[in-house]
Amino acid sequence: MGDPLDERDIAADALGLVARAAGPYLDGLADRPVHDRARDALIDELDGPLPEEGHGSVESVERLLRVGTAAATHSSGPRFFHFVVGGSTPAAMAGDWTASLLDQAAGLWLTSPLAARVETVVLRWLRELFGLPASYGGVLTPSATFANVTGLAAARCWWAGRHGVDVTSQGLAGLPAMPVLSSGLVHVSTRKALQILGCGRDTLRTFARDDAGRVDLPAMEAALAALDGAPAVIVANLGDVNTGDSDPIADLADLAGRYGAWLHVDGAFGMFAALSPRTAHLARGVERADSVTADGHKWLNVPYESGFSFVRDPALLGAAFGGWGAAYLPDPDDERVNYNMLGPESSRRARALPIWATLRAYGRDGHRRMVERHLDVARHLGGLVEEAPDLELLAPVQLCVVCFRYRPPDVPEEDLDGLNARLGEALLADGRVYAGTTTYRGMTVFRPAPLNWRTTPADVELLLDVLRELAPKVR
Numbered sequence: 001m002g003d004p005l006d007e008r009d010i011a012a013d014a015l016g017l018v019a020r021a022a023g024p025y026l027d028g029l030a031d032r033p034v035h036d037r038a039r040d041a042l043i044d045e046l047d048g049p050l051p052e053e054g055h056g057s058v059e060s061v062e063r064l065l066r067v068g069t070a071a072a073t074h075s076s077g078p079r080f081f082h083f084v085v086g087g088s089t090p091a092a093m094a095g096d097w098t099a100s101l102l103d104q105a106a107g108l109w110l111t112s113p114l115a116a117r118v119e120t121v122v123l124r125w126l127r128e129l130f131g132l133p134a135s136y137g138g139v140l141t142p143s144a145t146f147a148n149v150t151g152l153a154a155a156r157c158w159w160a161g162r163h164g165v166d167v168t169s170q171g172l173a174g175l176p177a178m179p180v181l182s183s184g185l186v187h188v189s190t191r192k193a194l195q196i197l198g199c200g201r202d203t204l205r206t207f208a209r210d211d212a213g214r215v216d217l218p219a220m221e222a223a224l225a226a227l228d229g230a231p232a233v234i235v236a237n238l239g240d241v242n243t244g245d246s247d248p249i250a251d252l253a254d255l256a257g258r259y260g261a262w263l264h265v266d267g268a269f270g271m272f273a274a275l276s277p278r279t280a281h282l283a284r285g286v287e288r289a290d291s292v293t294a295d296g297h298k299w300l301n302v303p304y305e306s307g308f309s310f311v312r313d314p315a316l317l318g319a320a321f322g323g324w325g326a327a328y329l330p331d332p333d334d335e336r337v338n339y340n341m342l343g344p345e346s347s348r349r350a351r352a353l354p355i356w357a358t359l360r361a362y363g364r365d366g367h368r369r370m371v372e373r374h375l376d377v378a379r380h381l382g383g384l385v386e387e388a389p390d391l392e393l394l395a396p397v398q399l400c401v402v403c404f405r406y407r408p409p410d411v412p413e414e415d416l417d418g419l420n421a422r423l424g425e426a427l428l429a430d431g432r433v434y435a436g437t438t439t440y441r442g443m444t445v446f447r448p449a450p451l452n453w454r455t456t457p458a459d460v461e462l463l464l465d466v467l468r469e470l471a472p473k474v475r
């Protein structure tokens with residue numbers, strides 16, 4: 001029992017358990033709450049001492065499935081609206097299982113031409129989907145945070161090169177701080193990327209003309225002019241997590257062009273605006289960016305972990321991440337692409353497979369329809385909020401985020417933050433619909449983001465019903 005070799009002839013048995021559990025689990029997602037009240041006690045069943053003698057795969061996976069299907073946060077169901085969390089389409093999930101089944105070492109061509117070729121194919125498909133030039137280089141990453149690290153590492157390479165320094169070899173010592181400019185819409189992961197890269201999270205300067213964080217173009221331009229020709233990096237934000245608002249990408253591309261700056265676009269979920277003629281204008285100018293970030297595990301509805309980085313000058317990815325100098329690794333000039341030379345990871349899974357499966361299964365049109373359905377659902381929710389005397393819409397609904405707060409007419413302004421915070425906690429504890437609060441323009445607000453392929457208008461209507469049901473209990 002305790003040795004995997006003993007299971008050589010029944011290697012698929014535990015997988016069969018997973019496959020048989022999948023149907024009932026997935027079919028139940030539409031009706032069950034986002035979490036089970038007894039989950040902590042259930043999770044206890046996975047705790048305990050490291051077994052000396054193993055229990056075998058079937059018994060162990062049985063337990064994992066029994067606890068997991070009950071105690072997981074059912075965030076791939078249709079009513080998980082907290083943060084910006086996508087689901088997983090049937091094809092993407094099956095593609096992900098295939099990636100696990102095949103267990104490819106997807107860093108090197110040599111270890112998996114399959115993974116390398118499919119990564120090249122999906123990067124091409126994604127560029128087409130987003131309207132990015134075919135000449136851009138790219139690499140799949142675990143997330144948008146890693147894609148921001150990747151794009152900004154390429155930017156750092158370019159920037160140091162402008163100062164006559166090979167940063168891959170020499171590091172940053174002796175260089176000035178890299179100027180990084182953005183609006184108030186910038187996501188925390190951009191700061192995290194800068195901190196990882198040794199550029200310092202607080203070197204980022206934001207230029208905002210209002211408390212919503214919208215960019216102050218003249219102030220940013222004045223700061224660029226004051227650099228007196230020194231190279232700089234502009235971070236443009238396509239889809240912010242509070243309201244779905246975006247920077248004017250084309251204006252920032254113009255600025256970057258005028259001042260010779262690097263333009264990095266963080267379109268973790270906002271990049272999918274490019275899929276619909278209704279929102280494509282928001283993404284205009286991305287095709288002039290030097291580096292672009294997007295996520296697969298958000299609006300593409302591919303399972304975690306899935307992100308993409310695109311860079312205008314493909315050679316910069318190799319310059320930033322290649323050249324390891326190990327004799328057992330291939331020559332960086334090898335024409336057979338080694339994706340671990342183009343991004344921050346070494347060993348990596350074949351994360352192209354679920355992306356391939358969903359793009360093949362539903363095509364450009366299916367993904368456009370999914371995006372438009374979410375635009376409709378978000379607008380529907382925005383409309384209900386706007387009409388309601390006890391709710392206040394705080395920003396126009398532009399993408400898949402609806403920013404609002406509970407505001408019954410008889411509650412004074414100074415009590416609203418506390419009330420909304422308590423309501424947010426009650427909503428998360430209730431679990432029928434999952435949406436928490438954040439701070440926006442100094443107010444405690446809700447910002448549900450419906451972008452799961454299963455979500456329908458009824459799911460967001462339920463959000464308002466549950467809020468109203470819980471509100472009297474927390475007042």
Ligand SMILES: *Cc1c(COP(=O)(O)O)cnc(C)c1O
Pocket residue numbers: 084142143144145146187189190238239240241266267268269295307
């Ligand atoms: C979610 C998000 C990120 C970070 O993405 P992860 O995949 O969680 O690392 C970065 N930028 C924006 C705008 C996001 O919405």
